Amino acid sequence: MAGRQTGGEQTLTLLGRLLPSNEQFYIWGFTRDKTCLGTTCPEEDRETLEQALLLFGGSRLEECLQSGEFRVPQLLGSPVGMQWAAVPTPNRSGDLVLVIGPVFYMAPDTTAIRNELHADRHEPQSHSFTRRLLDRIGHLPVISYAIFIRYVIMVHNTINGQQLGLEDLEKSLLSDSGIHAGPVDKRDRNRIYLSEKAMLQMVREGNINYGDILQTAIRQSPGVPVHGRDPLRQAKTSIIVFTSLVCRAAMEGGLSPDTAYSLGDAYIQAVEDCRDSAELSALAYTMYNDFITRVHSLKTDPNYSHAIQKCCDYIELSLDKRITAADLASLAGYTEYYLTVKFKKETGMSVSSYVRQAKVKRAQLLLETTDLSVGQIAERLAFNTPNYFIKSFRETTGCTPAEYRKRIQTEG
Numbered sequence: 001m002a003g004r005q006t007g008g009e010q011t012l013t014l015l016g017r018l019l020p021s022n023e024q025f026y027i028w029g030f031t032r033d034k035t036c037l038g039t040t041c042p043e044e045d046r047e048t049l050e051q052a053l054l055l056f057g058g059s060r061l062e063e064c065l066q067s068g069e070f071r072v073p074q075l076l077g078s079p080v081g082m083q084w085a086a087v088p089t090p091n092r093s094g095d096l097v098l099v100i101g102p103v104f105y106m107a108p109d110t111t112a113i114r115n116e117l118h119a120d121r122h123e124p125q126s127h128s129f130t131r132r133l134l135d136r137i138g139h140l141p142v143i144s145y146a147i148f149i150r151y152v153i154m155v156h157n158t159i160n161g162q163q164l165g166l167e168d169l170e171k172s173l174l175s176d177s178g179i180h181a182g183p184v185d186k187r188d189r190n191r192i193y194l195s196e197k198a199m200l201q202m203v204r205e206g207n208i209n210y211g212d213i214l215q216t217a218i219r220q221s222p223g224v225p226v227h228g229r230d231p232l233r234q235a236k237t238s239i240i241v242f243t244s245l246v247c248r249a250a251m252e253g254g255l256s257p258d259t260a261y262s263l264g265d266a267y268i269q270a271v272e273d274c275r276d277s278a279e280l281s282a283l284a285y286t287m288y289n290d291f292i293t294r295v296h297s298l299k300t301d302p303n304y305s306h307a308i309q310k311c312c313d314y315i316e317l318s319l320d321k322r323i324t325a326a327d328l329a330s331l332a333g334y335t336e337y338y339l340t341v342k343f344k345k346e347t348g349m350s351v352s353s354y355v356r357q358a359k360v361k362r363a364q365l366l367l368e369t370t371d372l373s374v375g376q377i378a379e380r381l382a383f384n385t386p387n388y389f390i391k392s393f394r395e396t397t398g399c400t401p402a403e404y405r406k407r408i409q410t411e412g
Contacts, residue, residue, distance in 0.1 A: 025141060025151065028099040032065045034058065048132045049102065057084050064097055072164065073152050080113040085152040090160050100155060103141045103148050109211035110134050111320055116215065198369035203249035206295030209317045214288065236271050239284045243267050246291050253295040307332040308346045315355055319362050322382050325351040360396040367405040374401045
């Protein structure tokens with residue numbers, strides 16, 4: 001930024017001092033062609049985080065850069081929960097926009113991020129970039145929407161000499177929410193149904209490895225297709241319907257009606273009390289995780305020791321990885337021999353059998369609710385080869401993956 005504007009780098013540094021020193025907030029300066037002129041981000045992280053911004057928030061950033069109406073901050077959200085905010089500068093003739101971020105409103109889901117990085121709609125991403133970004137994710141701030149937006153307003157008011165308040169942002173943030181029901185003829189009802197089916201099955205099972213399933217469902221459908229003048233009301237309607245479905249799925253999973261209905265009512269009231277779409281989105285994630293965690297707790301075998309339950313949870317959360325007894329032994333703090341004996345005694349299965357059964361169970365769900373090929377599912381679940389996946393699936397279920405999918409489609 002110094003090459004374009006004298007003292008530009010100093011300006012970024014001064015603005016950076018407005019943000020809390022214990023949080024790694026970064027400020028970036030971008031031109032109309034999305035060239036970064038300067039940043040407070042450390043040099044070793046700059047390339048990775050800049051690439052993530054342009055990948056996930058680049059289209060919204062470009063809209064801000066090109067818009068002659070860009071006068072107040074705009075959120076640059078993403079499907080993986082990474083959040084930025086674009087702040088206009090006083091001299092729009094310079095085509096300069098400040099960007100604050102990235103942050104997360106809730107703990108990042110690395111599996112969902114990895115899947116999104118390699119989704120078909122993106123340009124292919126290198127494995128080195130994926131590794132660098134996932135390594136960096138854990139060091140980024142996780143804060144509430146309300147806190148983040150206050151820092152954004154602070155930077156905006158300082159650089160623009162204004163006294164912008166929270167209420168002044170409501171209209172622009174709602175228009176940026178991304179919650180817009182598309183025309184009926186553009187909604188693939190079958191895909192939406194299958195995604196919702198998978199999402200609710202996670203609740204019934206109390207399956208804590210729900211990240212990629214939830215992200216897929218969100219991408220398939222932005223919510224209930226209600227049209228109206230109030231986008232916030234539309235978002236609330238979608239989340240209330242979502243909460244009701246999740247509540248009933250949790251009861252089917254064993255949560256008592258008293259607990260489920262009381263919890264559902266509390267979340268619906270919280271939805272009604274929300275004042276902006278970003279808070280609604282965070283609340284929906286919290287609600288979904290809360291119900292799943294409660295059902296998961298009910299299904300936890302009381303006879304499992306803490307160490308073995310920890311291993312089982314790790315397996316459930318790591319179905320996209322190759323899991324070995326050595327991994328679990330390290331997690332539990334046991335020798336590998338002691339872990340395998342204890343695991344078999346408590347679960348009735350060897351580590352390899354338990355892992356294989358868990359992966360086949362997830363494969364069944366993917367066969368039922370996605371159009372992923374057998375090879376793609378094998379790769380997603382970290383089987384050595386598609387043939388080994390088919391063999392494991394047949395040994396566990398009595399049929400091949402293709403036969404299972406055909407049977408489910410026939411029954412459906």
